[in-house]
Every structure is written in structure tokens, then in C-alpha cells.
Amino acid sequence: MSILVDKSTRVVVQGITGSEGSFHAKACMEYGTRVVAGVTPGKGGQTFDGAVPVYNRVIDARDKEGANAACIFVPAAFAADAIIEAVDAELDLVVCITEGVPVLDMVRVKKYLSGKKTVLIGPNCPGIISPGKCKIGIMPGRIHTPGPVGLISRSGTLTYEAVNQMSLLGIGQSTCIGIGGDQIVGTSYVDLLQRFNNDAETEAVVIIGEIGGTAEEEAADYIKETMDKPVVGFIAGQTAPPGRRMGHAGAIIAGGKGTAAEKMAAWEQAGIHVQSNPAKIGETVAQVLGKS
Amino acid sequence: MKIHEFQAKDIFKRYDIAVPEGEVAATPEQVREIAERLGGGTVVVKAQIHAGGRGKGGGVKVVHSPEEAYEAGKAILGMNLVTHQTGPEGQTVRRVLVEQGLAIAKELYIGIVVDRATACPVIMASSAGGMDIEEVAAQSPELIVKAAVDPAIGFSAMHARKIVFGLGLDKELIKPVSRVVTGLYTIFTEKNCSLIEINPFVITEDKRCLALDGKINFDDDALYKHPDIKELYDPHEQAPEELEASKHKLNYIKLDGNVGCMVNGAGLAMATMDIVKLVGAEPANFLDVGGGASVEQVENAFRILLSDQKVKAILINIFGGILRCDRVASGIVEAAKKVDLNVPMVIRLEGTNVEEGRRILHGSGLSFEVATTFDDAANKIAQCV
Numbered sequence: 001m002s003i004l005v006d007k008s009t010r011v012v013v014q015g016i017t018g019s020e021g022s023f024h025a026k027a028c029m030e031y032g033t034r035v036v037a038g039v040t041p042g043k044g045g046q047t048f049d050g051a052v053p054v055y056n057r058v059i060d061a062r063d064k065e066g067a068n069a070a071c072i073f074v075p076a077a078f079a080a081d082a083i084i085e086a087v088d089a090e091l092d093l094v095v096c097i098t099e100g101v102p103v104l105d106m107v108r109v110k111k112y113l114s115g116k117k118t119v120l121i122g123p124n125c126p127g128i129i130s131p132g133k134c135k136i137g138i139m140p141g142r143i144h145t146p147g148p149v150g151l152i153s154r155s156g157t158l159t160y161e162a163v164n165q166m167s168l169l170g171i172g173q174s175t176c177i178g179i180g181g182d183q184i185v186g187t188s189y190v191d192l193l194q195r196f197n198n199d200a201e202t203e204a205v206v207i208i209g210e211i212g213g214t215a216e217e218e219a220a221d222y223i224k225e226t227m228d229k230p231v232v233g234f235i236a237g238q239t240a241p242p243g244r245r246m247g248h249a250g251a252i253i254a255g256g257k258g259t260a261a262e263k264m265a266a267w268e269q270a271g272i273h274v275q276s277n278p279a280k281i282g283e284t285v286a287q288v289l290g291k292s
Numbered sequence: 293m294k295i296h297e298f299q300a301k302d303i304f305k306r307y308d309i310a311v312p313e314g315e316v317a318a319t320p321e322q323v324r325e326i327a328e329r330l331g332g333g334t335v336v337v338k339a340q341i342h343a344g345g346r347g348k349g350g351g352v353k354v355v356h357s358p359e360e361a362y363e364a365g366k367a368i369l370g371m372n373l374v375t376h377q378t379g380p381e382g383q384t385v386r387r388v389l390v391e392q393g394l395a396i397a398k399e400l401y402i403g404i405v406v407d408r409a410t411a412c413p414v415i416m417a418s419s420a421g422g423m424d425i426e427e428v429a430a431q432s433p434e435l436i437v438k439a440a441v442d443p444a445i446g447f448s449a450m451h452a453r454k455i456v457f458g459l460g461l462d463k464e465l466i467k468p469v470s471r472v473v474t475g476l477y478t479i480f481t482e483k484n485c486s487l488i489e490i491n492p493f494v495i496t497e498d499k500r501c502l503a504l505d506g507k508i509n510f511d512d513d514a515l516y517k518h519p520d521i522k523e524l525y526d527p528h529e530q531a532p533e534e535l536e537a538s539k540h541k542l543n544y545i546k547l548d549g550n551v552g553c554m555v556n557g558a559g560l561a562m563a564t565m566d567i568v569k570l571v572g573a574e575p576a577n578f579l580d581v582g583g584g585a586s587v588e589q590v591e592n593a594f595r596i597l598l599s600d601q602k603v604k605a606i607l608i609n610i611f612g613g614i615l616r617c618d619r620v621a622s623g624i625v626e627a628a629k630k631v632d633l634n635v636p637m638v639i640r641l642e643g644t645n646v647e648e649g650r651r652i653l654h655g656s657g658l659s660f661e662v663a664t665t666f667d668d669a670a671n672k673i674a675q676c677v
Contacts, residue, residue: 076513104406107443164642208568210561214409
């Protein structure tokens with residue numbers, strides 16, 4: 001088992017004819033992902049890489065090729081529209097890699113998502129991978145190995161670092177998800193923790209947080225009350241300087257939350273195995289799983 | 293992106309939010325002339341820098357004659373203003389805003405920001421406006437009135453009513469303050485703000501409503517929609533190294549330590565700073581070279597790191613995902629040959645084609661320390677400083 005994706009996931013790549021989209025669509029196909037269609041408005045009828053049909057609309061990719069997941073590489077100015085199109089086509093999963101989507105665009109998207117069945121991962125994220133089964137995103141497939149650990153992270157390369165540490169210790173992953181570093185993202189830690197908690201193959205979960213916002217604190221509440229699998233956590237930004245703040249309004253809305261120390265304390269209280277050394281995330285997972 | 297108070301007030305005026313009469317000056321003589329034009333009575337001379345806390349730092353003076361205004365201008369213009377938001381290095385004052393003095397009866401706070409948790413813009417206001425609003429928010433949150441705006445329905449008159457009646461304002465103030473709340477929300481959405489704030493919003497003894505201060509931050513990712521806003525950018529407000537870094541698409545923040553860090557990805561960059569501290573050294577900076585890390589970028593990153601005299605060693609930590617380690621290694625070698633590297637350097641490469649990358653580093657003839665793991669890199673850098 002895995003969460004959100006598996007061998008049967010059929011992917012449409014939005015923006016497949018662009019340089020980013022075509023490069024990563026090929027890399028996903030090489031990994032074994034079933035990329036069944038591409039979408040670039042105005043380029044419908046072309047064929048990508050000799051085998052993948054390109055359509056003008058996501059709904060055509062769904063109806064003609066059975067696509068049930070989308071991966072978005074379109075430029076930031078058009079990303080919100082691309083997400084809305086994929087949600088309108090009632091796909092199960094949308095992964096938006098695009099970086100730099102305006103916050104107020106995401107406010108609209110987030111509203112549109114509520115009550116819909118589509119799960120949005122990102123934007124500004126590396127994507128999702130279930131090792132050996134399906135990769136939708138830009139992460140290096142090679143460092144991942146199949147196994148029992150789920151991983152959720154707000155960061156990109158730091159996620160690769162954690163995965164690599166685990167793989168080198170012989171600990172594989174069930175599914176790894178980068179939820180994105182933006183202020184507003186489609187899916188929070190809590191929703192994914194729930195899915196991992198219900199996934200028979202996942203034995204433990206690693207969560208990697210960052211300073212700012214309150215998503216980590218919300219995750220702590222869920223873990224404390226509901227999660228019955230062990231969780232290992234790391235928060236990046238313990239040494240980040242205070243300031244770079246959003247004036248008074250930011251401070252008011254955060255209610256004083258957001259520093260690494262506060263987040264780590266909240267996680268420890270929730271029973272998370274908090275590691276303060278980013279080089280020892282893998283080792284901590286090994287200890288928790290009784291493998292060291 | 294941040295703008296100055298006088299620029300924010302120009303925007304307010306376009307949306308029918310009243311501000312005190314005033315003008316911007318760059319010399320003490322201009323300050324005197326403006327004070328004369330404003331009637332020769334009481335004026336306020338306010339330093340124009342992006343950071344808050346200007347009054348407490350000595351950057352705001354109330355004076356009572358054009359001559360005193362001249363003296364205040366002389367004192368403030370060119371001063372290095374240090375506030376809790378500038379950091380210890382402070383910020384040079386290049387311009388002042390000279391405004392008519394007002395007899396203030398009441399100070400309010402009004403602000404709008406996007407709340408991450410609910411993903412909605414939230415309007416906030418308090419009848420306890422003024423310099424200590426943050427303390428008010430922390431100590432007495434019941435004094436803050438909030439109205440979240442559901443993007444599906446947008447702003448409605450009821451949001452303004454929720455705020456003004458929530459503040460318990462006098463009857464005659466309901467309409468004018470509602471108009472201000474409406475105007476602020478319009479600016480917030482039309483111009484893609486990340487923060488808009490009036491603190492204090494004042495009611496004068498003769499019952500006029502004015503924005504005595506103004507702060508607007510814009511969403512950098514939406515600036516492409518607003519060329520008029522982009523023009524308001526003031527490069528003097530950014531540290532020179534940070535400005536240089538942004539020209540080369542490097543994300544750089546200067547810190548106080550002695551280990552210069554160069555990393556790809558923000559999360560890994562922060563984690564690298566964390567581990568440097570854990571082994572007993574201090575990071576000199578945050579530097580994210582992004583996903584590209586071309587020769588030019590690495591070269592420019594070296595120059596920026598080395599321009600900081602405190603840097604005693606450099607730590608490079610690259611996790612090559614899509615980026616191939618052999619390419620990064622060649623980039624580092626090429627860049628290092630072009631710059632005069634006079635401090636020890638530890639390089640840790642991991643990811644795609646790492647063996648080839650390490651071979652290139654070892655074979656370069658340059659004196660790098662090559663680390664194999666994240667831990668190893670941290671320990672080696674600790675020995676250097």
C-alpha cells in the first residue's frame with residue numbers, strides 16, 4: 001500500500017510541452033509512472049516523446065486516456081487556473097510544482113477546493129513519490145527505496161537529505177510528499193497524517209517542518225490525540241534570526257507562534273521523537289523502528 | 293516588497309482614505325520650506341525608512357516652528373536609525389515626511405493580512421491603537437476585533453459593520469471608518485498586498501478621521517501584475533550584499549557568524565545553519581542558490597560570501613537531485629579559480645553522479661576539504677574555525 005498514488009495512477013502533465021514540463025515528464029516516465037497524456041492549450045493533437053498524446057483540455061485527457069491525477073508545470077501566472085481546471089475535471093489528485101503563485105490566487109483556489117474530492121499537493125513543492133510504484137514530481141527517484149516509512153515535508157532538498165539518510169540505513173519509504181513551502185498550500189500535514197495512520201504498509205512517519213505559520217502546531221494536536229504510529233520530527237530554522245516579520249498584523253495573527261523552539265516543544269509534548277540534528281534524522285527513524 | 297510611509301499614503305489618498313497634509317523632503321532647507329507652507333505652526337518630521345519603531349528610535353520629532361523643523365530635519369536626515377526592526381546595523385535616513393500636527397482625540401489600529409490557517413484575508417482592528425499594538429495583541433486579545441472575508445463571497449458592507457460596531461465607536465464615526473475599512477480592503481485585493489496597516493488611525497478633536505501612519509507590503513509573486521507598484525521599490529533599503537545577491541537570483545540573508553554557507557534549497561540551507569551551530573560554530577549567512585547553481589551563480593555566491601570580513605571558512609552543502617553533482621563540482625572548481633579564495637572550504641556533495649563530482653573536486657589541485665556526509669561536513673567546518 002501507499003497513500004494517494006500507486007501503480008495504477010494515470011497522470012496527465014499540464015504544461016508538458018514546456019522545458020520544465022517535458023524534462024520532468026520524461027523523468028517520471030523513466031521511473032515507471034504511467035504518464036498517459038499531456039495538456040497544452042492550443043497544442044492538442046501533437047504527440048509528446050513519440051507516445052504521449054497532447055490535449056487542449058484536462059477534461060479530454062480524463063475522458064480519452066483515463067487520467068486521474070495531474071502534475072502541473074505551467075508558469076506561475078497561469079498556475080491557479082491550471083489547478084482549477086484539474087479540479088473541475090474531478091481528478092483525484094493534483095500536484096502543482098510551480099513556484100511563485102500569488103497568495104491571493106491561492107486564496108481563491110483553496111476556497112474552490114473545499115467540498116471537492118480532489119486532493120491538491122503544493123504549489124511550490126517537489127511532489128509525491130511512492131518508491132517503485134509512482135513518482136509525480138521533480139525529486140530524484142534514485143535515492144528512494146520501497147519500505148515502511150511515510151514522509152511529509154515543507155521543504156525540497158532537505159526532504160531528499162532525509163530520504164537519502166534512511167535509504168542508506170536500509171530503511172525504505174511507503175510514500176514521500178513535499179507539501180510545499182508557500183503560505184497557503186493545498187494539503188496540510190494533518191490530512192496526510194490521517195492517511196498514513198490508516199495505511200497498512202506505513203509503520204512510522206517522518207515530518208519535516210520549518211519556522212513560520214502554525215501548520216506544525218496543528219500537526220502536533222492531531223498526533224497527540226489520534227496518531228497511533230511513531231512519528232519522527234525535525235524543524236529547520238532553529239538558528240534563523242527573528243525579524244523578517246510581517247509587521248504587526250503578522251504577529252497578531254500568529255498569536256506568538258512560529259519559532260523553531262515553540263514548534264519543537266509542541267512536537268515533544270505530542271510524543272514526537274524530535275531530532276534537533278538534521279544529520280541524524282535517519283538514525284532516529286532506525287531507533288524508533290528498532291533497527292539500530 | 294515594502295514601500296515607504298509617504299508612498300503608502302499616496303495610495304491611501306487615491307482610495308479616499310484621508311491623510312494629514314504634508315510633503316517629502318530630502319534636505320533640512322526643504323523641511324523648513326514645507327513647514328512654512330503648512331502654516332508655520334506645529335509639524336511632525338518623520339524619518340522615511342521601511343522598518344517600524346521609528347518614533348522609539350528617535351526618527352520622529354514634533355516641532356513648533358519652521359526653524360525647529362529645520363533643526364529636526366538636520367538631526368534626522370542622514371542619521372543611522374536603529375529600531376527593533378532594523379537590526380543593530382540600522383538604516384540611513386534619506387528622506388523625511390513633514391506633516392501638519394494634529395490634535396488627536398483617539399487612536400485606532402486597522403490592518404489586513406491573509407491568515408494561513410483559514411486561507412482567508414482577515415481584517416483586524418483595535419480601539420487600543422498606537423505604538424504598543426503588539427503588546428495589546430499578546431496581553432489582551434479581546435481588544436482586537438476581527439472579520440475574515442470568505443473569498444467566495446468577497447467583501448461586503450457587513451464586514452465593515454462587524455469591525456466598526458465591534459470597536460464600539462461613536463455614532464458619527466460609523467460611516468467614515470466603514471469607508472476606510474472598505475478602501476483598505478479594496479487596495480489589499482486590487483494591489484495584491486501581503487499586509488496593509490494603519491497604526492494609528494486617528495480621530496482628531498474636531499472629529500476628522502485620518503491615517504496618521506501607513507504600511508503596505510506587497511506579494512512579491514504578484515508584482516508582475518502591478519508595474520505601478522514595482523516602480524515604488526527603493527534599493528537603498530536593502531543591505532548591499534542582499535541587493536547584489538538578488539541580482540544573481542541568490543537568496544541571501546546576512547547573519548553575524550563566521551562560517552559562510554552555500555546551499556541549494558531553503559529548507560536544507562536552514563538545516564545547514566542549524567548544524568553549524570550544533571557543532572559550536574556560527575553561520576555567517578543564509579544562502580540558497582536555488583535549483584540551478586550555474587558557474588556564474590556559484591562565482592557570485594563566493595564573492596558575496598568573501599566580501600563579509602567575518603567569514604573564516606566556507607561550507608558548501610549541495611544535494612543534487614535534478615542538478616547533477618559532477619556539474620556542480622565543475623562549477624565550484626571553475627568559480628574558485630576565478631576568485632581569490634583565502635579561507636578554508638569544506639564541500640559536501642550528495643545525490644546524482646556524486647562519485648564523479650568528488651573525483652573532479654579531488655583532481656582540481658585546489659585545497660578543498662571534501663566531506664562525505666552532512667555530519668562529516670559539520671565536524672570538518674568546526675575544526676576550521
